[in-house]
Amino acid sequence: MSPFGHRRRLISAARAVALAACAVTASITAVPAPAAAHPFGDPQTVAIARDEQRPEVVRVRWRVGGTDDLALLGVSLGLLPRDRVMADGAVEYRHTDAALIGSSEELAAYLLQQITVTDRERPCAGAVEPPKALARIGATVDYTCPGPVGMVTVAVRMLTDLNPAYRALATGPHGQRAVYGSGEDSHDWVLTGARATGSTSPGRSATVQIAAVAVGTLLAAALMMWWRSRRRRAVA
Structure with missing residues (x-):
């Protein structure tokens, strides 16, 4: 050649x-784009922090991923008619749904059932703040523990009872992160002290x-x- x-x-x-x-x-x-976290659209988000004014209180803010997910939750709680779920699985959302669901006792009870906080295996009592903009800002729950908290275990099972494919992306102090899902619904969070590492990607x-x-x-x-x-x- x-x-x-x-x-x-x-x-x-x-x-x-x-x-x-x-x-x-x-x-x-x-x-991967955040939208790939579950098959229905944007994932839920959870923010976890200690109340600086009340060292025994852990504040958890939950926000739904998509308005169709919120409407589906409203149907499951009996607050919206079942015909909102179409034959092809699509869910119809209306702008009045967030206020209706956010002001309900059913949502408050669901939040307290699906999100729990324990301090060294001691349960913390939760109180739901009335949501002002549920679809856009989310709902906040304050958990009062037996004493000042340093590290707590937070379990999140929001919407996984409707479909195990749902995921929630969580953030906490010092850059901590975790992904909640079916079978992985409990994580430990360090709320005080030096920078900690959570369940993060490389x-x-x-x-x-x-x-x-x-x-x-x-x-x-x-x-x-x-x-x-x-x-x-x-x-x-």
Whole structure:
């Protein structure tokens, strides 16, 4: 084969390696969009914090992911008619639903049943604040524990009784994070002291290091192909 033929083969191989390296890097560094957390749309969110004025109180704020999920909850609680759920599974939401559901005793009882807080296995009593904008801001529950809290266990089972595919993304003090779901409905949260680590995804620096190793391996393979090509030409 002519030197030009070897050069074309080497260029083609280098291009293939570069494309593969880009694909590996993209697959490693890509972060799933929050909407992919459950199959129905945006996930629920939960924010957990200690009340600075009342050290024995843990404040939990829950917000629904989508208005159709809120309407489905209203149907399950008997607050909305069942014909809101269409034959194809779609749920009809109306702008008056949030106020109706938010002011109900049924929602308050459901929140206290599905979200619980314990301090060293001692249950904390919950009190639901009347929601002012349930669909947009969510609902807040204050849990009063037997004494000042440092670390608590918070269980969240919101909507998983309707479908186990629901997920809730939770945040807490010091950058703590967790994902609640069916079978993973309980997490410990450090509310005071030094920065703590929760159930988080790998950090960006670790991801970049993994990508660099993958790219380096592919480049080494390209170099080996180039060296073998030179040796074959020298022998010829």
